[in-house]
Amino acid sequence: MSNSPLTPGIASGRLPAEEYDRNFLDHLPALDVHEARVAADRCYFCHDAPCMTACPTAIDIPLFIRQIATGTPEAAAKTIWSQNILGGICARVCPTETLCEGVCVREVAEGKPVEIGRLQRFATDFAMPKGHPFQRAAPTGRRVAVVGAGPAGLACAHRLAMLGHDIVVFERRPRPGGLNEYGIASYKSTGGFAQAEVDWLLQIGGIELRNGVELGRDITLAELRQTYDAVFLGIGLQGVNLLSAGGEDLEGVGNAVDFIAELRQSDDLSTLPVGRDVVVIGGGMTAVDAAVQSRLLGAENVTIVYRRSQEKMSASEHEQDHATSKGVRIIHNAAPLRVIGETRAEAVEFAYTEDGPDGLRLLPETFTLKADQVLRAIGQRLTGLPDGVTAKGGKIDTAPAQVWAGGDCAAGGEDLTVTAVAEGRDAALSIHRQLSGL
Template identity: 80%
Template sequence: MSNSPLTPGIVPARLPVASYARNFADHTPPLDRHEARVAADRCYFCHDAPCITACPTSIDIPLFIRQIATGTAEAAATTIWSQNILGGMCARVCPTETLCEEACVRETAEGKPVEIGQLQRFATDTAMARGLHPFERAAPTCKRVAVVGAGPAGLSCAHRLALHGHDVVVFERRPKAGGLNEYGIASYKATGGFAQREVDWLLQIGGIEIRTGVELGRDVSLDQLKAEYDAVFLGVGLAGVNALRAEGEDKAGVRDAVDFIAELRQSEDLSNLPVGRDVVVIGGGMTAVDAAVQSKLLGAETVTIVYRRGQEKMSASGYEQDHAVQTGVRIIHNAAPVRVLGNGHAEGVEFAYTEDGPGGLNLSAETFTLKADQVFKAIGQTLSGTPAGLAVEGGKLAGHSGKVWVGGDCAAGGEDLTVTAVAEGRDAAEAIHAALTGA
């Protein structure tokens, strides 16, 4: 446990109580109506818009921006949701700077893209605030589909199946639906309980039952689901975490970054959440950045991200890396952990410098040590188990087999992004619908 008596440096209330609300306020405040109209007016409304191609869910971006520009934000939201039913959360967490906004013609011409993510948030927030759910179920098909995992892929799949008239039961191992949207992103990116509000809004389509606390392989088997339902979609995510494979990683004070983020996301009082004085985060992706930044916001004095390869190979976007540095996080590249130091609990981490050569990553004899009473592992996630009868490709579930479809982070291919998971869930639902109805 992070607050174990064996880890004396990890304590709560490092900051004045008022600081937590300020530090974890909305990182990117929403546009007001006037700001949205001004931002929308910058769009060229390209006929062959590269931003659409760059969006994993293929939202008609010029159309929804034109709808905002003409004062019809609700119509813009419907345009977004028709392709991405979790468009509100994606507007908050998508790395738009490397997707639609990077492809924007304004970015190419001026170095300043249209604020597509912010405009998407404006449209979806406006429509949700008015209670708008613009979709109605088709006539019942009398077909039942099991969806395992209530994360972005599972929820997207469930909504599209319900839209087509199928009855859907979603099985989720955690106490709440939402997956990474609820448990796995930085708190300041989605404030005010937005993840659960979006789930509640999505369920207005009807025909979807969510059963929490049910885990595949423990409470229900894949064979059972295949026998009881007409089709099964697996969007189980990646619940396992890679090991450091460094001496001493079992010491107190060393934990998985995803668990820390989940604990923070569910905390009702951040002043009660313990954090170390000197924090080291090992990894180079978004999980590493989110854990590091939030450690700093909780009051850690020094926070360092250490990544084994060069900056250009970090999967966290340049924008997120810059944000971490601006928050006071130091980033060290080309170094890998050798051992965690300390007598029972972490007191430091020894690293070796690395060289990325033709034969792979090589550790040099030159080492350095960082002081650390808390160490977070953020070096990638893995499947926690493989359902019998399913093929594995590159450590993930491959394709679909018979009555079973797969999508999201657990599926082979694609990037581990919320927006990609939404697209894969949506597309799997269309494939399931076609298989069940012959459409």
């Protein structure tokens, strides 16, 4: 075991090599052809399907499931991609239990929905190796800049390329994909799927990808507006909210998003340091993903602490259950007061909370959790605004003429991959209408 320079309790190589491989296998294996046909046969093919209404991208779910049931999964995949070009990754990471499957008639009547997410994965996985199903329209001579190669930016770029426009995508990180590449649990997207899906998406043509280019550092919004006919901002949220508690500068305190990104980009999980006693502060998907993966890396004690009640956690009940099944403890109604330690984190002191009509209130009773690694997962924020762009509630609210925005950086909607795809796609249609004079 090799000790990390961060704290004595943080170390790499906690597990045998074969255990890392086993821990980070696909957590929900793909359906085979027979299983998919059986799962599809459970669908009632509702006329006014509530699942379709619940899908942010409005995929025609009854149609694609019927296409699977009749033995035409390639047609099913095209039905999915016509609305959600990132349908493969969404099938893996969407909280289907609170979206399409949560309102499925089978769920309401029997407590067991049609497995829409797994069927969507089956169709897209079946068809992706067969090539790209869409072709570009005749060139329009218009050029659009897309800033950010996350789900919103990629969806926007693809739809605009389909419509005949030429697209340049500027991405500050070495790889495209955004949170799909850097921000989700590895066991949800195995085998390099996120990058494979991007490569497949780019087969449409007409999209130039420029990595390592950051808005505000290498290019300005004013320059883009002068050079391109339209600009789409899908820049995500780069900043991480602080705890506003003492001791945040101690070694061993870090951001959950950075922890996940490092894990996602690692070629050897045995080299990743993790604490023996890990405390994750937050109540969303990032908190769950960081906590579960800490356990899978060999942490002995992992605790998620959330300041409000279980019902108010943004992580779904399904994800919370998954965390506890992996040995993660979840404590509700507690807020951090300080991280304890001299130079390195040793523990975290919390106060119990009460959520009343006047907001959250700290109670006098406190408790302490041993912690050699503390991960913040209490939300992200914009770190800077381009000239002419305004924010409201920490997200882009207004932008200058010829500038659109979507995804996590934009006001409205939930911070989900599928929502970002919908916003990017819809922005592309709006841009196309304006550029075409429609």
